[in-house]
Amino acid sequence: MSSVRYGCVCKIVTLFLLGAVAASPGLAQQRREREPNSVYAERRAKLAAQIDGPILLWGYTGREEVSEAYVFAQEENFYYLTGHNEEGAGLIIFPAKHAPAAPTDLPTEILFLPAKDPAKEKWNGVRMSPSDPGIEARTGFASVQNFSGMRAVIEHLAPSYANFYTILPYEKEEGGYPHEKQVVDWLELVLPQAKLKDIRASIETLRQIKSPGELEFLQQAIDLSLDAHIAAFKMMRPGLFEYQIAAKMVEVHAMGGSEAEGYAPIVGAGPNSTALHYDKLARKIEDGDIVVMDVGAQYSGYSADITRTIPANGKFTPRQREIYEIVLGAQNAALAAMKPGEDVCRKGNKSAYRIAYDYINSHGKDLHGKPLGQYFIHGLSHNIGLNVHDPGSACEPLRPGMVVTNEPGIYIPEENLGVRIEDDVLITETGNKLLSARLPRSPDEIEQIMAAHVEEVPSQH
């Protein structure tokens, strides 16, 4: 038991020491625009009003990955509250009402940054540090202190509060917070009397309603993704590899200012169209293939999620068009229902999901005369934002300010026929706004765009 504990402590000490001093040559950073400091400050103030003890949070250290291709991107909740996209930071938010016994010298919040390190900056470029002139105005924090002092501040608080808040460990697949186990071990060491409570749900509730700045970043990500899909419509032809379509789409994103993909591009032709997250991109696209392209850009941290399905040779077969039109009909029926109060839950009888499912299940048949509902094998919708699968529950009512996907699909492996159409939808006071409306969905329009660019295709012989 004690040796286990000792092992833990060693790791923790290493973690926190590295947070301040380790050199990691060549650590790349994402280029991001930020919202105004006041927006991040308002989010922190909303949390401060909910708590009876300090919130203690850590950003990523920059050593979450060992890959040379790793590009630092801040832990999402930390970013949401600070707009700070540099490694090794910490954050304390105090309750709006200080405890009676609390020290009287406390600010309302403290941002902790690594100390200035000129040697490291020769490798990685300039980082913000507590000693920078005007750092408070730049970060929007009344108090910016050296990261190495964070422990002492926490110890100073220990006698005054029964509860301390942080992000407790959860599944990495759900967004991840890889150092949180070490954080919790460390907090239990430093605050042995304290009860640690999870603040994640409160942050995630805020994240579901997008600010005007977030909506601008999302629209940028969406617009670049729409441009990429149009480019794919125009270049698509049999003989190209799936990865070449993806490469063009990524190029359009990157040239337009997207700092990263929202997720690994999915381009699946023929049989691959029926694999939901097919991302190997190895197939040579054949005449007669249907091609699912689920590719979305990230812009200033925010991810679009867009899917179109098109015929490789520019013309849907009658069967491809039949299935395509069923998916499109289901998407339109669901879209009409996406408004405040409605949900997208897979359970229950009157959700937008149920509307899409019922549409699919009552139109068309498989090769055995069976209804098609069984081939709609995933959910209809999820929130997007700092994560392409942003926090939010499909079974809670939609609210104005949410941005969600609308993505019905039919996947029939027996016919090598998968169709998904995915668009991004802002929920408004009265209904919704289709943020990706510019990208054609009708099969006629798609065929027209593809036909107009046949002459640009280089000769194949």
Ligand SMILES: [Mn+2]
């Ligand atoms: Mn999606």
